Amino acid sequence: MMEKVNSTMGLVRTKSDQLVESMAAAMAAMKSPPSGDGSMVPSTADGSRKSSRRITSPGVSRHYNNSHIRKTRSAQLKLDIDDLSNGAALSRASSASLGLSFSFTGFSVPPEDIADSKPFSDDDIPEDLEAGTRKKRLEAEPTLPIYLKFKEVTYKVVLKGLTTAEEKEILHGITGSVSPGEVLALMGPSGSGKTTLLNVLGGRLRQPKAGGSVTYNEQQYSKFLKSRIGFVTQDDVLYPHLTVRETLTYAAYLRLPKTLTKQQKEQRAMDVICELGLERCQDTMIGGSFVRGVSGGERKRVCIGNEILINPSLLFLDEPTSGLDSTTALRIIQVLQDIAEDGKTVVTTIHQPSSRLFHKFDKLILLGKGSLLYFGKASQVMNYFSTIGCTPLISMNPAEFLLDLANGNINDVTVPSELDDKVQIGDPETEKNHGKPSAAVIHDYLVESYESRVAEKEKRKLGVPIPINEEMKLKLTSAKREWGASWWQQYSILFKRGIKERRHEYFSWLRITQVLATAVVLGCLWWQSDSKTEKGLEDQAGLLFFISVFWGFFPVFTAIFAFPQERAMLLKERAADMYRLSAYFLARTTSDLPLDLVLPVLFLLVVYFMAGLRLDAGIFFLTVLTVFLCIVAAQGLGLAIGASLMDIKKATTLGSVTVMTFMLAGGYFVKKVPVFISWIRYLSFNYHTYRLLLKVHYENHVRPRNLMKFDSGLMEVGALVAMVFGYRLLAYIALRRMRLK
Numbered sequence: 001m002m003e004k005v006n007s008t009m010g011l012v013r014t015k016s017d018q019l020v021e022s023m024a025a026a027m028a029a030m031k032s033p034p035s036g037d038g039s040m041v042p043s044t045a046d047g048s049r050k051s052s053r054r055i056t057s058p059g060v061s062r063h064y065n066n067s068h069i070r071k072t073r074s075a076q077l078k079l080d081i082d083d084l085s086n087g088a089a090l091s092r093a094s095s096a097s098l099g100l101s102f103s104f105t106g107f108s109v110p111p112e113d114i115a116d117s118k119p120f121s122d123d124d125i126p127e128d129l130e131a132g133t134r135k136k137r138l139e140a141e142p143t144l145p146i147y148l149k150f151k152e153v154t155y156k157v158v159l160k161g162l163t164t165a166e167e168k169e170i171l172h173g174i175t176g177s178v179s180p181g182e183v184l185a186l187m188g189p190s191g192s193g194k195t196t197l198l199n200v201l202g203g204r205l206r207q208p209k210a211g212g213s214v215t216y217n218e219q220q221y222s223k224f225l226k227s228r229i230g231f232v233t234q235d236d237v238l239y240p241h242l243t244v245r246e247t248l249t250y251a252a253y254l255r256l257p258k259t260l261t262k263q264q265k266e267q268r269a270m271d272v273i274c275e276l277g278l279e280r281c282q283d284t285m286i287g288g289s290f291v292r293g294v295s296g297g298e299r300k301r302v303c304i305g306n307e308i309l310i311n312p313s314l315l316f317l318d319e320p321t322s323g324l325d326s327t328t329a330l331r332i333i334q335v336l337q338d339i340a341e342d343g344k345t346v347v348t349t350i351h352q353p354s355s356r357l358f359h360k361f362d363k364l365i366l367l368g369k370g371s372l373l374y375f376g377k378a379s380q381v382m383n384y385f386s387t388i389g390c391t392p393l394i395s396m397n398p399a400e401f402l403l404d405l406a407n408g409n410i411n412d413v414t415v416p417s418e419l420d421d422k423v424q425i426g427d428p429e430t431e432k433n434h435g436k437p438s439a440a441v442i443h444d445y446l447v448e449s450y451e452s453r454v455a456e457k458e459k460r461k462l463g464v465p466i467p468i469n470e471e472m473k474l475k476l477t478s479a480k481r482e483w484g485a486s487w488w489q490q491y492s493i494l495f496k497r498g499i500k501e502r503r504h505e506y507f508s509w510l511r512i513t514q515v516l517a518t519a520v521v522l523g524c525l526w527w528q529s530d531s532k533t534e535k536g537l538e539d540q541a542g543l544l545f546f547i548s549v550f551w552g553f554f555p556v557f558t559a560i561f562a563f564p565q566e567r568a569m570l571l572k573e574r575a576a577d578m579y580r581l582s583a584y585f586l587a588r589t590t591s592d593l594p595l596d597l598v599l600p601v602l603f604l605l606v607v608y609f610m611a612g613l614r615l616d617a618g619i620f621f622l623t624v625l626t627v628f629l630c631i632v633a634a635q636g637l638g639l640a641i642g643a644s645l646m647d648i649k650k651a652t653t654l655g656s657v658t659v660m661t662f663m664l665a666g667g668y669f670v671k672k673v674p675v676f677i678s679w680i681r682y683l684s685f686n687y688h689t690y691r692l693l694l695k696v697h698y699e700n701h702v703r704p705r706n707l708m709k710f711d712s713g714l715m716e717v718g719a720l721v722a723m724v725f726g727y728r729l730l731a732y733i734a735l736r737r738m739r740l741k
């Protein structure tokens, strides 16, 4: 029988290199996973255009009548803590928009370079702009302004060895602040802690690993903030088979407030598409490793669009420009600047910005090995470093200079004489640095300089009260979540989205051919089988057992992929409180059912008539029903295994062992099972399905001598129904636990 099973199923490799080359993987391949694989793809991007646009908060913050944060880069928007302490609102009109440049010590970029910089190609200039009649695309409404302050932020991880556990501090007391209307850039060498700091500030890493204090309008993080924070992760987590417009429209349905109509939400998605210059690719699929789709830059803009859709008060971005050409990167940063101009607080990590890009930031944090080397206005960073004796000797991009310093590379950089005094002849680090101070000495000097000259002043500034009223502050303490749609709406949106994303699988000829080919092979092998003799009946019983095995294997290995593949998406969307887990779970598990129930009907139609099983409509109907029950129960097992392990390789390995055990305990191969292990058959859906199929076909018929006795069949049905719900419940609990972890 096993040979038959193997030969029928064939060995097909799935796209994932994680798949085990086992029968399990072969079965899994029968429903190949979405070729975009859940979607994490590195990006390259285009940008946006500078305009006096504003970003809307449809409904969310209408009631905030904070006119002081409206309009373009107003004085109050651009207050920083320094300004507040003077009681003076410093007008912080965008230097780029006014055609001014920052003046860095000796190496400023000429104003015309900035003013003339063309962050997008001519092709992208909309006609209305060319005609000088450009209308505002994204209607702006004020959002709740959020002042972000963080003091002495630390973050620790425990590195576990085989026998040891060592604590490592990744952030060593970072202090700073950023106000509505500002863009704060986090810079530093790779591994300096930018992403970690961004996650702590965004409320994604909290106690007990994170220490210090992070406040939002002087309040601690609350669940309410989830709907006010946009977080663009480093990896682009998108569904590869949805188009740009579908992606943003589904996000709008789920994330925008219930008070908006469907049409308003769709309009909002379109506005974001226009705002980000994605009109031309709005009907193109996102794509992924296996499907050609939009460009990396467009994909990155879709990720940003997903977040600005909700008009967040606080927008965090992790390396939004990595891997992009400088023009495209500039376009993205331009979008961020526009967003900040509308009263949002923007924090972004950035790797190596060009000088044009660097000038777009209001504030800057420079990190080195998790320590703060600079926090303050980006325009004053070069002044600061010159006051501590570090200046570039040749003309260089400020970002390049800062990263060199943070890395301890002082080629083409002057350093103070006190550092030269620390050079130890014969020290290997010094030798490596061609007789110059070692990287560690430079790092210590920079940390100490910041500590002694600036840190205390910055900490004092954090004590200055923020200019918003108590009501606004209190709003943030609300623990109430604000769902964008009711439970049923969430369910139906996710159901439709699931069908759209996996539509290519539904009409996969490969899959249909696989099932039909198996059916034809079976039909030929059991061609018009004889049900009149005992030998013939025993042969037919073999066919029924195979059917119960086939429709057990197949669904387990299709369902195993469901949650591990969507893990990144689920975590991302749940972190943004887009929907309830129960709505997602039900939508995900039911949206596959239609096809899963069509294929077995096709299969049975072929096998039934070719193999000459009893021609009786009632028996045929009951056979189909039994197979359905087996499929849904087996799917439950696959979902539970996938959700508990969330790792395709581990899940397929466990799945193959379990399914093999269930098949062996299914009552066909071995009848006299030792008592201590005989209970296992009751866990086997193959066993219950096989018994039901035998009952359906032979109850009122001559029964093969060696076959098991029949009872009412209720126990089998009850066991399968219990599996249908029990395994799903396990899967649901596992998903909930994954979230808590």
Ligand SMILES: Nc1ncnc2c1ncn2[C@@H]1O[C@H](COP(=O)(O)OP(=O)(O)OP(=O)(O)O)[C@@H](O)[C@H]1O
Binding pocket: 157, 159, 170, 188, 189, 190, 191, 192, 193, 194, 195, 196, 197
């Ligand atoms: N959970 C963790 N366990 C162990 N080490 C960690 C963990 N999280 C971060 N680190 C370490 O902390 C340091 C900072 O990581 P982080 O990702 O914040 O750096 P980064 O500046 O964003 O780097 P990159 O620019 O390369 O993305 C790295 O050395 C990283 O290996």
